[in-house]
Amino acid sequence: MLEVLTFPDSRLRVKAEKVTVFDGELARLAEAMMRAMYDNSGMGLAAPQVGEAIQMVVTDFNAPDHNPATRCPKAWVNPEIRERTGEMTTEEGCLSLPGFRALVARAESVTVVYQTLEGESRQENLTGLDAVCLQHEIDHLSGKLFIDHLPPVRREMIKKKLTRQARSA
Ligand SMILES: [Zn+2]
Secondary structure, three states, X not given: OOOOOOOOOHHHHOOOEOOOOOOHHHHHHHHHHHHHHHHOOOOEEEHHHHOOXXXXXEEOOOHHHOOHHHOOOEEEEEEEEEEEEOOEEEEEEOOOOOOOEEEEEXXXXXXXXXXXXXXXXXXEEEEHHHHHHHHHXXXXXXXXXXXXXXXXXXXXXXXXXXXXXXXXX
């Protein structure tokens, strides 16, 4: 069972390495990340959040329904956003920042190139919450958290609370 790291763990701030080997180990990690995502009722999880500094995220855009029958897990290896259009503000949360939610503005539509677990190149267009979710997860690959998008005063307040929370845990 993978442990999801929480702020202020420094491993959440590393720049993840590109994946070059597409083997069983990668597939097993993706599977374990999906399990951790479902166990924590998340919609996405990035490898650095479980202490693996590689460019891989998993998502399930149907996950908010919490219905195992409609699960749609997907792994995105070396994902990269090529195009962003529009703007959309939604309330975001993060498994690494438990208990906090905040409004974040992101692109409404994105074109993303990525590789499958087998190393095949793909391109996809996403809009709305799916696009927001993937942008949030891709941010994790460069050590960025959703609080980094907030105004400094609000960001510092959340950081202080989280650090205090972590110390008393
Ligand atoms: Zn997150």
